[in-house]
Amino acid sequence: MNKQEQILAAAKELIYEKGYENTTVRDISNLAKANVAMISYYFGSKEKLFAAIIEENATNAFNKIEYIGNTEAPAEKKLEALVTMYVDRIFSQRRFFGIIYRELISRNSPELNKHIIEMHTRNYESLKKIINDGQQKEIFKADIDVELTIATLVGTIGQVVNPNDILYQVYKIETEDKEKENELKLRLKKHLTGILQCHLIQK
Amino acid sequence: MNKQEQILAAAKELIYEKGYENTTVRDISNLAKANVAMISYYFGSKEKLFAAIIEENATNAFNKIEYIGNTEAPAEKKLEALVTMYVDRIFSQRRFFGIIYRELISRNSPELNKHIIEMHTRNYESLKKIINDGQQKEIFKADIDVELTIATLVGTIGQVVNPNDILYQVYKIETEDKEKENELKLRLKKHLTGILQCHLIQK
Amino acid sequence: MNKQEQILAAAKELIYEKGYENTTVRDISNLAKANVAMISYYFGSKEKLFAAIIEENATNAFNKIEYIGNTEAPAEKKLEALVTMYVDRIFSQRRFFGIIYRELISRNSPELNKHIIEMHTRNYESLKKIINDGQQKEIFKADIDVELTIATLVGTIGQVVNPNDILYQVYKIETEDKEKENELKLRLKKHLTGILQCHLIQK
Amino acid sequence: MNKQEQILAAAKELIYEKGYENTTVRDISNLAKANVAMISYYFGSKEKLFAAIIEENATNAFNKIEYIGNTEAPAEKKLEALVTMYVDRIFSQRRFFGIIYRELISRNSPELNKHIIEMHTRNYESLKKIINDGQQKEIFKADIDVELTIATLVGTIGQVVNPNDILYQVYKIETEDKEKENELKLRLKKHLTGILQCHLIQK
DNA sequence: AATGAATGAGAATTCATTCAT
DNA sequence: AATGAATGAATTCTCATTCAT
Numbered sequence: 001m002n003k004q005e006q007i008l009a010a011a012k013e014l015i016y017e018k019g020y021e022n023t024t025v026r027d028i029s030n031l032a033k034a035n036v037a038m039i040s041y042y043f044g045s046k047e048k049l050f051a052a053i054i055e056e057n058a059t060n061a062f063n064k065i066e067y068i069g070n071t072e073a074p075a076e077k078k079l080e081a082l083v084t085m086y087v088d089r090i091f092s093q094r095r096f097f098g099i100i101y102r103e104l105i106s107r108n109s110p111e112l113n114k115h116i117i118e119m120h121t122r123n124y125e126s127l128k129k130i131i132n133d134g135q136q137k138e139i140f141k142a143d144i145d146v147e148l149t150i151a152t153l154v155g156t157i158g159q160v161v162n163p164n165d166i167l168y169q170v171y172k173i174e175t176e177d178k179e180k181e182n183e184l185k186l187r188l189k190k191h192l193t194g195i196l197q198c199h200l201i202q203k
Numbered sequence: 204m205n206k207q208e209q210i211l212a213a214a215k216e217l218i219y220e221k222g223y224e225n226t227t228v229r230d231i232s233n234l235a236k237a238n239v240a241m242i243s244y245y246f247g248s249k250e251k252l253f254a255a256i257i258e259e260n261a262t263n264a265f266n267k268i269e270y271i272g273n274t275e276a277p278a279e280k281k282l283e284a285l286v287t288m289y290v291d292r293i294f295s296q297r298r299f300f301g302i303i304y305r306e307l308i309s310r311n312s313p314e315l316n317k318h319i320i321e322m323h324t325r326n327y328e329s330l331k332k333i334i335n336d337g338q339q340k341e342i343f344k345a346d347i348d349v350e351l352t353i354a355t356l357v358g359t360i361g362q363v364v365n366p367n368d369i370l371y372q373v374y375k376i377e378t379e380d381k382e383k384e385n386e387l388k389l390r391l392k393k394h395l396t397g398i399l400q401c402h403l404i405q406k
Numbered sequence: 407m408n409k410q411e412q413i414l415a416a417a418k419e420l421i422y423e424k425g426y427e428n429t430t431v432r433d434i435s436n437l438a439k440a441n442v443a444m445i446s447y448y449f450g451s452k453e454k455l456f457a458a459i460i461e462e463n464a465t466n467a468f469n470k471i472e473y474i475g476n477t478e479a480p481a482e483k484k485l486e487a488l489v490t491m492y493v494d495r496i497f498s499q500r501r502f503f504g505i506i507y508r509e510l511i512s513r514n515s516p517e518l519n520k521h522i523i524e525m526h527t528r529n530y531e532s533l534k535k536i537i538n539d540g541q542q543k544e545i546f547k548a549d550i551d552v553e554l555t556i557a558t559l560v561g562t563i564g565q566v567v568n569p570n571d572i573l574y575q576v577y578k579i580e581t582e583d584k585e586k587e588n589e590l591k592l593r594l595k596k597h598l599t600g601i602l603q604c605h606l607i608q609k
Numbered sequence: 610m611n612k613q614e615q616i617l618a619a620a621k622e623l624i625y626e627k628g629y630e631n632t633t634v635r636d637i638s639n640l641a642k643a644n645v646a647m648i649s650y651y652f653g654s655k656e657k658l659f660a661a662i663i664e665e666n667a668t669n670a671f672n673k674i675e676y677i678g679n680t681e682a683p684a685e686k687k688l689e690a691l692v693t694m695y696v697d698r699i700f701s702q703r704r705f706f707g708i709i710y711r712e713l714i715s716r717n718s719p720e721l722n723k724h725i726i727e728m729h730t731r732n733y734e735s736l737k738k739i740i741n742d743g744q745q746k747e748i749f750k751a752d753i754d755v756e757l758t759i760a761t762l763v764g765t766i767g768q769v770v771n772p773n774d775i776l777y778q779v780y781k782i783e784t785e786d787k788e789k790e791n792e793l794k795l796r797l798k799k800h801l802t803g804i805l806q807c808h809l810i811q812k
Numbered sequence: 813a814a815t816g817a818a819t820g821a822g823a824a825t826t827c828a829t830t831c832a833t
Numbered sequence: 834a835a836t837g838a839a840t841g842a843a844t845t846c847t848c849a850t851t852c853a854t
Contacts, residue, residue, distance in 0.1 A: 003838080021224030025824060035840050040825060042838095148363065148394040152355060155362030159354040191351040198401040206813080228849060238815050243850060409817075427630030431845060441819050446846060448817095554800040557768040558761060565764030566757065597757040604807045612834080634828060644836050649829060 004042045006032040008056075011049055020050060051112055058119035061089065065126040075134030076201060082130065083153065083192045087185050090157045124150065131200075140200045149199065156192060160184070207245045209235040211259075214252055223253060254315055261322030264292065268329040278337030279404060285333065286356065286395045290388055293360045327353065334403075343403045352402065359395060363387070410448045412438040414462075417455055426456060457518055464525030467495065471532040481540030482607060488536065489559065489598045493591050496563045530556065537606075546606045555605065562598060566590070613651045615641040617665075620658055629659060660721055667728035670698065674735045684743030685810060691739065692762065692801045696794050699766045733759065740809075749809045758808065765801060769793070 001009070010032035014023040025046050029036045043049035068081045127150055134140035204212070213235035217226040228249050232239040246252035271284045330353055337343035407415070416438035420429040431452050435442040449455035474487045533556055540546035610618070619641035623632040634655050638645040652658035677690045736759055743749035 019224070021222070024822080026822095036824085037826080037841080038839065046824065145390055145394045148359065148391060149398075151362040152359040152394075152398060155358030155360070156351065156355045157358070158362065159358030160351065187348055188351060191348045191355075195352075195355060195398060195402045199398045227847080229847095239849085240815065240851075241813085244813080249849065425630070427628070430843080432843095442845085443820080443847075444818065452845070551796055551800045554765065554769065554797060555804075558765045558800075558804060561764030561766070561768030562757065562761045563764070565760040565767065593754055594757060597754045597761075601758075601761060601804060601808045605804045633826080645828085646830075646836065647834085650834080655828065
């Protein structure tokens with residue numbers, strides 16, 4: 001792992017840990033064992049470093065959604081695959097998920113916001129295609145609110161995973177415990193598959 | 204409205220608009236037409252001002268949940284009332300919703316976090332009581348995941364309302380348009396009532 | 407002298423001494439025995455502090471030119487008064503004269519440049535009026551190049567006073583010696599009065 | 610043109626354009642299409658690169674003055690030749706003229722200053738010799754202030770050419786216009802020849 | 813209760829220079 | 834001779850807080 005990658009990794013870790021505003025470039029450079037100036041050298045600025053992280057992340061998600069969309073599986077299997085993928089993904093990136101929204105809200109960098117939105121729109125469209133496809137094949141109900149159904153999928157996981165102190169204390173789930181975490185992931189997959197099937201599938 | 208209230212109001216407005224870190228005490232004092240020093244004078248520090256806002260907010264929510272729980276309505280009506288209340292509430296406080304989680308993540312003030320969690324736990328318990336009640340009366344299914352069901356309720360609304368640029372661009376919803384906003388609220392209420400009834404109610 | 411004035415005074419001193427770029431806000435705040443932040447507090451930024459200095463200075467010059475222009479003296483007396491005024495002025499502000507041009511050349515702040523030019527234009531017009539008046543009264547020759555005559559007046563003094571190492575070493579004039587300095591001022595006044603009278607006055 | 614010369618050329622161009630402090634070694638290396646490190650490699654440091662530029666420039670001037678001094682022409686012709694030479698020279702090097710003084714004032718490199726002063730002293734002595742020669746031959750008046758006369762020559766041109774925004778706006782002269790520029794040079798030569806002859810030549 | 817001035821710490825960024833190749 | 838990566842020092846500015854009134 002070269003310096004540039006080390007910086008990226010350190011930034012990802014810290015930015016979620018403490019938020020974008022609370023993470024200083026010095027923190028990042030210390031963790032990455034790189035000189036402060038290297039951040040400007042490689043990424044131009046703190047903000048652009050952040051943009052690079054988002055870019056990488058969103059593209060990654062996009063590829064996974066597209067992959068599921070392009071399989072030959074029936075719609076209900078695709079739904080299950082999406083739930084599984086999303087739960088795994090958001091959990092494994094719990095350190096990152098959430099910041100996007102947090103920073104989106106801080107309107108001080110319209111350019112960055114625009115970029116994030118573009119990424120998200122792309123991912124969203126890819127996701128929508130899968131549901132529309134299920135509707136066309138008359139496996140999914142026609143009269144569902146596609147946008148809000150996606151909001152339920154993502155929002156539920158986000159709610160569980162994001163504000164982790166709440167998760168781990170309000171929801172009485174122990175943190176740092178891999179086993180318990182896997183249990184929770186299973187619970188989430190089951191809950192979401194159940195609620196979404198009930199909501200989506202024709203009877 | 205006295206100076207203290209003016210400061211509180213200004214803080215609420217700005218902190219959501221730009222986030223906690225991006226809101227300076229000077230911004231707040233300017234908007235409140237108060238002197239900077241008054242913030243320290245009345246609230247002790249910026250952080251304590253923030254805590255005061257959260258306090259007020261959470262207590263407000265708690266009262267509303269308790270009120271619904273204490274009515275004589277049947278469980279399915281209470282569910283509908285909760286959906287309506289949550290949608291209205293989060294929408295009307297969209298300016299505030301989200302910061303809590305955002306700041307929770309920034310771990311720099313454990314005390315503040317603890318306080319937020321206590322508030323939330325209290326609200327959460329009150330909410331859970333309502334669902335457990337419906338289960339006891341055999342209107343709601345017994346084998347549902349109560350915690351995650353609440354996560355779906357709150358998370359779905361949050362997902363729609365929170366990152367509003369995404370809302371307004373990815374979800375193709377026009378901002379600043381009261382009529383469209385009401386339309387969206389109706390959509391959300393319908394979607395959530397539908398999906399939660401399908402999920403919760405015994406057949 | 408309050409803090410704001412102290413900062414202004416310290417800035418004037420240092421900026422000429424070492425140039426704008428070589429003077430740090432920390433230097434200024436140290437000399438002014440003020441905190442660094444006070445510079446932003448009072449002036450907004452280093453650049454605006456510089457602008458304030460220029461403003462004050464140019465306005466001061468303008469008033470003096472206007473005063474001479476408005477006296478009842480004959481043109482040749484006004485010329486003498488101008489020479490005297492300019493020599494005294496540039497000498498007494500030798501610490502300041504020159505920076506304007508130095509910074510004008512560094513084109514990085516177009517706004518500042520625009521402002522400086524406006525000030526100078528105003529002063530220049532006032533000066534020109536005096537010479538034109540002498541021409542109208544047929545005391546001064548009609549066929550002189552007014553712009554370049556002013557350039558000679560200002561440029562000569564500037565050349566002597568500005569690059570003071572050259573002045574004091576190339577021109578073999580001892581620095582820091584008040585007596586010698588007065589001698590030099592007399593020399594300059596004599597030289598300029600002589601050369602300008604020879605150039606301007608009708609025979 | 611090899612790399613070293615390219616760097617020198619790029620440095621000359623940029624340093625005047627933006628001033629010494631505002632020109633970064635990276636700017637220079639970019640324009641010269643050379644690596645940053647080559648500047649240190651060839652010149653030792655940014656400052657020494659600057660010294661090299663000054664050296665070249667001053668020597669060039671010295672040779673021209675000496676050439677005029679060594680011709681057989683009568684003093685008044687030499688004066689005219691000097692005016693012409695100086696106007697042409699300062700104009701053609703307007704990009705460079707002025708920085709010398711600007712940097713001289715920034716006292717942070719005494720060595721560099723000393724060097725510049727030496728160069729200037731040499732040039733100045735050569736110039737003075739020409740005037741003294743004219744005095745000896747009783748063509749020029751004996752009672753003139755030689756130093757200040759030279760200051761008038763150089764200062765007037767500098768005043769016109771140096772702060773070019775003032776020149777081009779206060780003096781109402783269009784920039785970038787070769788024809789107008791030549792016109793201005795002629796004006797200057799005429800003005801200076803006139804004023805200096807009137808001042809210097811015996812009647 | 814209220815103010816404006818003042819403080820000191822900490823932020824991101826930029827720069828000339830050097831090192832390893 | 835030439836390069837790209839890396840360094841550490843320095844700079845301006847912003848912020849929450851406190852002091853004197």
